[in-house]
Structure formats: structure tokens, C-alpha cells
Amino acid sequence: MTVQSKQGAYHTGTYRNLLLEFGYSEEEIQRRVLDNWTQIFEGGEDTRIYYESEDGLGYLEDTGNHDARTEGMSYGMMMAVQMDRQDVFDRIWGWSKKYMYMTEGENAGYFAWSCQLNGTRNANGPAPDGEEYYALALFFASHRWGDRTEEPYNYSEQARKLLHDCVHKGENNDGPPMWEPTNKLIKFVPALDFTDPSYHLPHFYELFAEWANPEDRAFWKEAAAASRAYLPTTCHPETGLAPEYSFYDGSPNHFHGFGHFFSDSYRVAANLGLEAHWYGLSDDLVQIADNIQKFFEDKDPEDYRRYTIAGEPFEEQCLHPVGLIATNAMASLAVPDSPRARAAVELFWNTPVRTGDRRYYDNCLYMFSILALSGNYRIWMPKN
Structure with a gap:
């Protein structure tokens, strides 16, 4: 090749x-x-599609479904850091941490993929594309604007913790990881053994291999190679x-009819x-x-x-x-x-x-x- x-x-x-x-x-x-x-x-x-909430935070609305999703929230953070809008970035990240971040159950350490616009969770499961965008947007924010000491605006520390959980959950029977350990491929959701081709971002993983916790960097290099090898097969x-x-x-995988070319x-x-x-x-x-x-x-x-x-x-x-x-x-x-x-x-x-x-x-x-x-x-x- x-x-x-x-x-x-x-x-x-x-x-x-x-x-x-x-x-x-x-x-x-x-x-x-x-x-x-x-x-x-x-x-x-x-x-x-972006709105500020009464508590001074902000969210992106899926206007077709009238909810906030980790997909859009993490996308909004990536857009904000690219546009040098720390104010918008911090409002979206603050909303994500306040309402979407889970601290209990098998998905503790992940973000609930969908919330109502008042912050009430629609689900207690994550969607891994949100986590990978959150992590890289946080690293970029750290590098562009600098970390702050107060949580959750200590951006790089937040990113490293998130990536650690994505890789290491399951090792202590504390819920499934977001990447399949045997092949280093990202899952559609942690609890199911299949993937979504549009989640595969080897160019993100190359950067995780530089900035994640040192003990995880080899994993991210392998994940980048695995995703590049996977894409031509799908x-x-x-x-x-x-x-x-x-x-x-x-x-x-025709699970619920999703084996064809459509929105994702x-x-x-x-x-x-x-x-x-x-x-x-x-x-x-x-x-x-x-x-x-x-x-x-x-x-x-x-x-x-x-x-x-x-x-x-x-x-x-x-x-x-x-x-x-x-x-x-x-x-x-x-x-x-x-x-x-x-x-x-x-x-x-x-x-x-x-x-x-x-x-x-x-x-x-x-x-x-x-x-x-x-x-x-x-x-x-x-x-x-």
C-alpha cells in the first residue's frame, strides 16, 4: 500500500x-x-442550531428531533475552537458536563447521547462519536487558549480522563469500553459488537497517540492503523x-435497516x-x-x-x-x-x-x- x-x-x-x-x-x-x-x-x-440556556450555558439542538445530542455538542465545540470562540466553546462544554456526563452505572465516565433541551436525559447510553470529538476539541482548546484550573475547563486533563475511560472501561467489570480491545475498532455503542464506518477517525487517533496518557499512546497508534485498514473493507x-x-x-450490518448508505x-x-x-x-x-x-x-x-x-x-x-x-x-x-x-x-x-x-x-x-x-x-x- x-x-x-x-x-x-x-x-x-x-x-x-x-x-x-x-x-x-x-x-x-x-x-x-x-x-x-x-x-x-x-x-x-x-x-x-445553537442556543443559550437560562443557566448561562449553551447547546446545539437537533431541530428535527428537538433534543441535544453528544454528536452535535461535540461538533459545536470543534467548530468553536476552530473559530476562536472560547465563550461558545465553554458554554457547550459546561452544558455537556452538567447534563450529559454520567457518574454512575456501567456508563460512568461517558456522556448520555441524547438529552431534552432542559437537560433531562432521554437515555443513559453513550454514542462514541461524541466522545472522540469531545476529546480532540478539548485538546485543541488547551493548546489554543490554555487550561484553566477550575473544572471542567482544565481542558487537557478532561480529555485525557475521557480517553482513558474509553479504552480501559471493562477491565474491572465496570462497563464496556468504546473501542473493541481485540481489534482496536470503535464500536457503534459500547454494549454492541459492531461499528459505524463514519465513526472511524484515524487522523484524530494519531493526535491522541501524542497527547493521551502515556500508557495509552500505543493503543491509539494501533487504532489509527486498524481504522485505516478497516475502511477499504466496508x-x-x-x-x-x-x-x-x-x-x-x-x-x-442490517440491524434495524442500517446496512445501506444513508445519513451517517x-x-x-x-x-x-x-x-x-x-x-x-x-x-x-x-x-x-x-x-x-x-x-x-x-x-x-x-x-x-x-x-x-x-x-x-x-x-x-x-x-x-x-x-x-x-x-x-x-x-x-x-x-x-x-x-x-x-x-x-x-x-x-x-x-x-x-x-x-x-x-x-x-x-x-x-x-x-x-x-x-x-x-x-x-x-x-x-x-x-
Whole structure:
């Protein structure tokens, strides 16, 4: 397997601004980034998903389900640290710790994946994609702004404790870990033995391998390698499409009908784009990104569907077409010289943020894409 070594920003220190390379001006790019932040975090009720609570904290609302989820909360923290908004970051993190963090039961040390907007928990189970985003956002906050002494704003200590629990729970019969110990693959939920392809973030694990507790760093290196090896087993060899859920061998898991390409799956393309941006990609992962863009190049966004991973369409319409446009554009960072990359970015640029009840997921993915394509989705390294 040929690896594009030292091609990403981690090695070069240079964050590629693909929008600038594709002909958009620096002024309009930065104006667009700020405008998208404003619409999503401070705008009118047709676009915003971030709200401040009566106790001075803040949350991101899943506007389709009217709850707060660790997915969106941790996404919001990552966006806030990239935009240098410590005030928003701290409100979201404070809300997460106050209402979502569990201190009892088998999931103690994790975050409840869904809460009502008043903080009441809808469940006492976690979703591991929240924990991995929380941890890296906390490390970035520590490196960009510095740790504070008072909890929970001692960011790096909070991140290390969270990652320790993700790896080591279960060793004392205290509940299951979030990564399967035998193969180092992230689980869909700790109690079930299968995974979600869109949860696999080897570019995050590379950084955990530098900043987690010393005794856990080898684990995170192995987890990065395991996820990179896993992704080609689950993405279809011709379409590049991944199922929402899969078994550890990569085969689709049709648990509750989630063995096809649908909402969770869109994030695989974005993840490949960000890893290429930060670290470079192996040839087989580049091929997946290219195959995804090839599959969608002749599809009308108004007719996006649920698909089998082989590309056969269902009658069911796509729930989040703006999110899918955004993730496919972000994949262009993995294949920047492809003519399809330019077309995917142009489609994204010409698509506004989503309005209406289903805007939450789309606009999260939209914000990540504009940050990445503009060179503003960065690794924040320790200052010393």
C-alpha cells in the first residue's frame, strides 16, 4: 500500500485552501466562513442550531428531533475552537458536563447521547462519536487558549480522563469500553459488537497517540492503523459507498435497516477529506473518495436517495441533501486534481445552508466543509 507521506498539514504546516485554488477570492472565502458561522450560531430561527440556556450555558439542538445530542455538542465545540470562540466553546462544554456526563452505572465516565433541551436525559447510553470529538476539541482548546484550573475547563486533563475511560472501561467489570480491545475498532455503542464506518477517525487517533496518557499512546497508534485498514473493507469497491452500520469485517450490518448508505454514511467522505488535509492518504483511501464523487457526479441533488452500498436506489429520499453535498465537497481535499472535485466544490459553494426543521445535521456538516475547504479546519498543537 503506497502512502502519500508528509503531504498533509501536520507535516508541512500549510493548510491547503482549496477554495482559493479553485478561483474564489480570499475575501469572499473568509466572508463566507464567518457568515456561515453567524447563520448557524447566531442567526434567525430558520438557520441557527445553537442556543443559550437560562443557566448561562449553551447547546446545539437537533431541530428535527428537538433534543441535544453528544454528536452535535461535540461538533459545536470543534467548530468553536476552530473559530476562536472560547465563550461558545465553554458554554457547550459546561452544558455537556452538567447534563450529559454520567457518574454512575456501567456508563460512568461517558456522556448520555441524547438529552431534552432542559437537560433531562432521554437515555443513559453513550454514542462514541461524541466522545472522540469531545476529546480532540478539548485538546485543541488547551493548546489554543490554555487550561484553566477550575473544572471542567482544565481542558487537557478532561480529555485525557475521557480517553482513558474509553479504552480501559471493562477491565474491572465496570462497563464496556468504546473501542473493541481485540481489534482496536470503535464500536457503534459500547454494549454492541459492531461499528459505524463514519465513526472511524484515524487522523484524530494519531493526535491522541501524542497527547493521551502515556500508557495509552500505543493503543491509539494501533487504532489509527486498524481504522485505516478497516475502511477499504466496508466501502464498496466501485461506488465507495459505506453502510451506516457494519460488522468488524466490514460487511454491512442490517440491524434495524442500517446496512445501506444513508445519513451517517455521508460523513465517511468528509473524514477522508480531513485526513488527507491533515496527514495525506494511502492510495486505497484516495480511491474511495474518488469513487464516491464519481458515483454522485450524475445524480440530481433534488433526487438523492437511500442507496445500497452497490448504488441501487430506494424509493426513500435523502433526509439531508445539503449535508451530502457538503461531505462530497469535503472529499475533494483527498482528490483535489480530479475534475469531479472542482464540480463537487462548486455545487457546495452554490448551495446555501439549510433552513427548516431538518437543518441541524446538514448545517453541522456544512460548517465543517467550509472550514476544511478554506484551510480553517486546523490541528492546534501545544504552544511549548
